[in-house]
Amino acid sequence: MLHRFANPARFMRLSGVLLPWMAGAAIILVAAGLYMGLFVAPADFQQGESVRIMYVHVPNAWMALFSYTAMAVASAVALIWKHPLADLAAKSSAPIGACFTFLALLTGSLWGKPMWGAFWVWDARLTSMLVLFFLYLGYLALYNAFDDPTRGARAAAILALVGFVNVPIIKFSVDWWNTLHQPASVIKMGGPSIDSTMLWPLLLMAIGFNFLYFWVLLLRMRGEIHANKIRMIRLRQVHG
Amino acid sequence: MKRKHKRLVFVIIALVLLGGAVGLVMSAFEENIVFFHSPTDVVEKKIKIGKRLRLGGLVEEGSVERKGTRVMFRVTDLVNSIPVVYIGILPDLFREGQGVVTEGLIKDGVLEADEVLAKHDENYMPPEVADALKKSGKWDEMSGAVKRPGPGSGSGAKEEAK
Numbered sequence: 001m002l003h004r005f006a007n008p009a010r011f012m013r014l015s016g017v018l019l020p021w022m023a024g025a026a027i028i029l030v031a032a033g034l035y036m037g038l039f040v041a042p043a044d045f046q047q048g049e050s051v052r053i054m055y056v057h058v059p060n061a062w063m064a065l066f067s068y069t070a071m072a073v074a075s076a077v078a079l080i081w082k083h084p085l086a087d088l089a090a091k092s093s094a095p096i097g098a099c100f101t102f103l104a105l106l107t108g109s110l111w112g113k114p115m116w117g118a119f120w121v122w123d124a125r126l127t128s129m130l131v132l133f134f135l136y137l138g139y140l141a142l143y144n145a146f147d148d149p150t151r152g153a154r155a156a157a158i159l160a161l162v163g164f165v166n167v168p169i170i171k172f173s174v175d176w177w178n179t180l181h182q183p184a185s186v187i188k189m190g191g192p193s194i195d196s197t198m199l200w201p202l203l204l205m206a207i208g209f210n211f212l213y214f215w216v217l218l219l220r221m222r223g224e225i226h227a228n229k230i231r232m233i234r235l236r237q238v239h240g
Numbered sequence: 241m242k243r244k245h246k247r248l249v250f251v252i253i254a255l256v257l258l259g260g261a262v263g264l265v266m267s268a269f270e271e272n273i274v275f276f277h278s279p280t281d282v283v284e285k286k287i288k289i290g291k292r293l294r295l296g297g298l299v300e301e302g303s304v305e306r307k308g309t310r311v312m313f314r315v316t317d318l319v320n321s322i323p324v325v326y327i328g329i330l331p332d333l334f335r336e337g338q339g340v341v342t343e344g345l346i347k348d349g350v351l352e353a354d355e356v357l358a359k360h361d362e363n364y365m366p367p368e369v370a371d372a373l374k375k376s377g378k379w380d381e382m383s384g385a386v387k388r389p390g391p392g393s394g395s396g397a398k399e400e401a402k
Binding site for chain 2 (some may be wrong): 039042043044045046047048056076079080081082097114115116117120122123124159162164165169174177178179180182183184185188193195196197198
């Protein structure tokens with residue numbers, strides 16, 4: 001099954017068809033989610049208007065975890081089955097995930113100052129999220145640290161798999177330890193504890209961010225394939 | 241076994257062992273990972289006087305006394321409570337019945353805090369819904385929310401609705 005998509009030519013054809021749909025879905029959903037979150041959704045009974053940061057912060061944080069999970073799965077496939085596209089997917093996922101993580105940390109900090117009274121505290125949720133950001137940066141640095149790109153890919157894939165232990169830690173940090181960060185509101189036992197007028201814009205944003213991720217991921221993977229082709233042509237010119 | 245199967249088994253075993261090791265390390269360091277201690281922790285474990293401490297819990301209903309910028313209140317986990325003194329500006333979310341994390345030194349059973357952080361809970365709703373819940377008496381069933389609607393526990397809109 002996997003090897004049907006291993007062919008880069010088939011991947012280029014398929015991703016070329018998917019790209020405009022992903023782009024359209026991402027733009028429409030994020031635009032609708034932002035409009036509903038910023039203008040339609042009510043203010044919170046405690047936080048007032050500051051609650052609107054949530055519509056950007058939470059999708060970013062979810063996608064930070066999603067991108068890392070995708071990167072770890074792709075790295076495992078690349079290590080075990082030596083699937084060439086899996087390696088490209090992992091490599092292309094890292095910078096996107098790093099951006100999501102950075103934005104989650106930034107927007108969280110902007111919310112923290114008015115609500116908690118501090119931009120940053122070293123509680124388990126915030127610290128593990130910062131570790132995730134460094135894992136992304138470490139992955140990218142390690143990938144590019146070798147002269148032989150296949151060795152870099154292997155080392156980085158192992159780092160991605162080792163770092164995956166951090167993902168459940170982030171998710172459950174608010175349940176396992178006392179943290180300043182509030183516990184989960186949406187994905188938890190007993191259903192969401194967030195009013196449906198606020199949940200809908202949040203879900204729109206989350207799905208929109210998901211499409212955004214796959215849009216940018218496919219773009220980056222296509223770029224990598226083109227770059228590889230150019231490298232091959234140059235090599236042939238030098239040796240031929 | 242084919243080579244790729246060997247690699248698969250190796251990766252799974254390595255991840256399980258790593259997960260177990262990290263789990264053990266973190267349970268051993270639990271004391272250092274928790275961000276704050278509850279009043280019961282402080283009472284039971286007799287945390288040393290003169291050591292900096294973060295105390296977290298709910299601001300006890302009716303315990304807040306203000307004298308200028310000097311605020312006195314009690315932090316409770318509904319079992320034990322510890323008095324706190326703080327001089328400074330409180331965060332917006334600070335109110336009676338709400339979660340709070342205070343940091344400072346315990347002297348004579350009183351925490352002299354130099355930092356007070358408000359802890360937000362996981363409940364998000366518009367003010368009208370909060371009022372409706374209070375009127376129908378379902379407010380207390382929500383975990384982590386204000387336990388009793390007391391004086392000063394909400395915004396102006398909520399006060400009017402009562």
